[in-house]
Amino acid sequence: MPELPEVETVARGLAKVLVGKRIARALVRRADLRLPFPKGLAQRLKGRTILKIDRRAKYVLVHLSEGLALLIHLGMSGRMLLGTGAAPKGKHAHFAIETEDGAHACLEDPRRFGCVDLANEIDLDRHRLLAGLGPEPFDPALDAKTFRERLARKRGPIKVALLDQALIAGVGNIYASESLFRSKILPTRPANSLSPSEVKALLADLRAVLSEAIASGGSTLRDHVRPDGELGYFQHHFAVYDKEGEPCPRCHSKAEILRIVQAGRSSFYCQRCQR
DNA sequence: CCTTGAACCTGCGGGC
DNA sequence: TGCCCGCAGGTTCAAG
The missing domain is CATH 3.20.190.10 (MutM-like, N-terminal)
Incomplete structure (x- = not known):
């Protein structure tokens, strides 16, 4: 959840x-x-x-x-x-x-x-659970330059880097795929291969994706219930997450959304839009 | 160092 | 209907 x-x-x-x-x-x-x-x-x-x-x-x-x-x-x-x-x-x-x-x-x-x-x-x-955490995505001190320096240390796929809580804290499997889709970046790209403008866009898009999800009350799958006691099922729209086989909502190409496994987790992306 | 894969545990949905 | 398999939003640890 x-x-x-x-x-x-x-x-x-x-x-x-x-x-x-x-x-x-x-x-x-x-x-x-x-x-x-x-x-x-x-x-x-x-x-x-x-x-x-x-x-x-x-x-x-x-x-x-x-x-x-x-x-x-x-x-x-x-x-x-x-x-x-x-x-x-x-x-x-x-x-x-x-x-x-x-x-x-x-x-x-x-x-x-x-x-x-x-x-x-x-x-x-x-505290041992908090000490190793990276910056919060909304931390004003986390600018594109700092983010780029952090990503530059990673040779693995950008999707996997986004899940690294020591690199940036709070991003999980859904919003990693969603933010990469919005930035038109392939999840398989090595983290250290992103250009400065791509990193800048990714940070902005990550923040936008997270903000929108917070604004809609947090996204939900089957077992999420809002703590305020209201019904837990307000639907949040995902562009690619869990959309394997569906058409891309952006380019509408016949190329379907693909699912691959990276570091044991599913990633979803459009092969046409994302590069 | 860095990266991947397995492990932790339960439940659900799809295929047969 | 029931069983088996794969899969699930996270984190940690071992092994390469």
Whole structure:
């Protein structure tokens, strides 16, 4: 489910309901996600006030009183459910917090590729899950020149480079293909072969693609539910992702959208438009 | 260094 | 209808 736009949507939705509230209790039903939950998780959350909720890369950051931060990663299949009253008890409802005024937020994750961790606010940037992350796509300090320097270190395919969280944070498999399509760049091109103008265009198009997805509330596939409790199915349009065999929405050529596998992940592109 | 491939885990849809 | 296979939005680790 979640790439940067979806995680952003989740963070905003959670913030809307939870900021300013106090945690009455936290529930841990199954602690063996990709990483084991930290020791004493529920105890350490209890009684804290939720000050702010934002995002770094694909992590939701819940900033709590007394200098504690809760990190939540949704993996491939994770989602956050908001509600009132008792938290869900389904077999994949692994973790939940309940606020004093009767709201709850629950992490469901069938594949258990997600994770939950705690960090001290003071050294949040040095937390082991966050320390190695590259710049945020919307970081004003990330200009075309800096992006080009980063890409110049990579000999592998540009599509694979975009998925490297140490190179640029938050881009996932959908928006990597979508941004390359918009920039008319083949996913197979070596990252260090892009011209300065191509890099500039790619950065702009990546930002545009991500912005549009955030604006539409985050894109969804089958199991995404908006944390604000509205129906989770608002459709986001993809130009090429999962469109193998369909005509190109830009050049309308008879050449169909192709699917290839790079570093074990599917890439989609138009062989006519993208070079 | 850098790159690829497999592994982690569950569920769903397509083909037979 | 049911079974088997491939595939899925992410990350990490081993091996080349």
